[in-house]
Amino acid sequence: MNNSELNKQDVRNLAAKPKLEAKSVVAQKVSAYYNGRTVTPNGKKLAEDIFRIMVRDVEVKVRQVLADSLKNCRKLPDDIVTAVINDIDSIAAPFLQYYADLSNEDLIKILNMPSISKQKAVAGRLNLPGAVSEYIVEKCPEEVVGVLISNETAEIHEKTFASILAKYQQSEDIRKRLVYRTELPTSVIEKIANSLSEELKKRLILSHNLPADMASDIIEEVKEKTTLRISEEYSSDKQIEELVHQLYTSNRLTPNLVVRAICLGDLKFFEYAIVYLSNTPILEVRKILFNTQLDFMIRNLLRKAYIPKTMFPAVFSALKVIREVKFDCCRTDRKSFAHKVIERILTYTPNNEELSEEDIRYLVSKIS
Secondary structure (H helix, E strand, O other): OOOOOOOHHHHHHHHOOOOHHHHHHHHHHHHHHHOOOOOOHHHHHHHHHHHHHHOOOOOHHHHHHHHHHHOOOOOOOHHHHHHHHOOOHHHHHHHHHHOOOOOHHHHHHHHOOOOHHHHHHHHOOOOOOHHHHHHHHHHOOHHHHHHHHHOOOOOOOHHHHHHHHHHOOOOHHHHHHHHHOOOOOHHHHHHHHOOOOHHHHHHHHHHOOOOHHHHHHHHHHHHHHHHHHHHHHOOOHHHHHHHHHHHHHOOOOOHHHHHHHHHOOOHHHHHHHHHHHHOOOHHHHHHHHOOOOOHHHHHHHHHHOOOOHHHHHHHHHHHHHHHHHOOOOOOOOHHHHHHHHHHHHHOOOHHHOOOOHHHHHHHHHOOO
């Protein structure tokens, strides 16, 4: 007789209250028989009765071995499945992740259990349906959503991705998991690109088949941020002017870079950039920028420097914040400064001008 087949001796061994090792062997043997091609109707019933005994075994190890053996079975009786699911996390979670015969309703009931481990197990299931993914994002904590995003086989609809982005705007872990996911909708890539670290931006370009213009924009932004970090390390006018001159002569002193600089509080870089782009002396540039009665002259100066009109609100907002906080480039936190500029942009309405939502998104992207 094949050693994997169930026989009466197995039942007698179980009834005799064997040691832990023997019971574990029986659990594996009965599960293999139940899931095999040679199982008979009577044998199946007998196996199920043994499962019912073993799911109540006092030995945790026995229940663990049984659950691990049952996870690959099909169409187990509901009472056995329920017993395993309701067991402790170390027993239930591996079973939940791999047992195939669970409906969407079953999975949602499990997601409502007060167990992060069980929720994670559901989020990691093979070919998880989109409706369940949506429920996870709506009801479960961030660490469970993170497992869902990393589950490459899970179906996640575009609207569900949108919910993730709205709910976890500040989460570096969620952004990282999104970048490392193999397939992402273009709309998601567009929304997260500006908020990524340089390392994640490079990964995004390498991992996803981005449109050429989007990839170019991301690469350019990385270069800009690197340049401004170099500028931040300089303190003297001479050092900053030399950096700006080098950028100007190599055609890298772009409007995006210049506006990003002022929105991060890099005033000296901005001033010298305007000097080179508009061919205006530094003293005159400074006189114009900080005369609150000469906004029209600031506009003329920006036009002369070929700064696009759509970027004017960002420049004016940044200059206003600088005046208000008495900006000190050595002491003011640049991240806090940028947040103040964004707040100003969101309420920017000089001369009855209105910014469209698209304009606001564009300007904020130059700062973020």
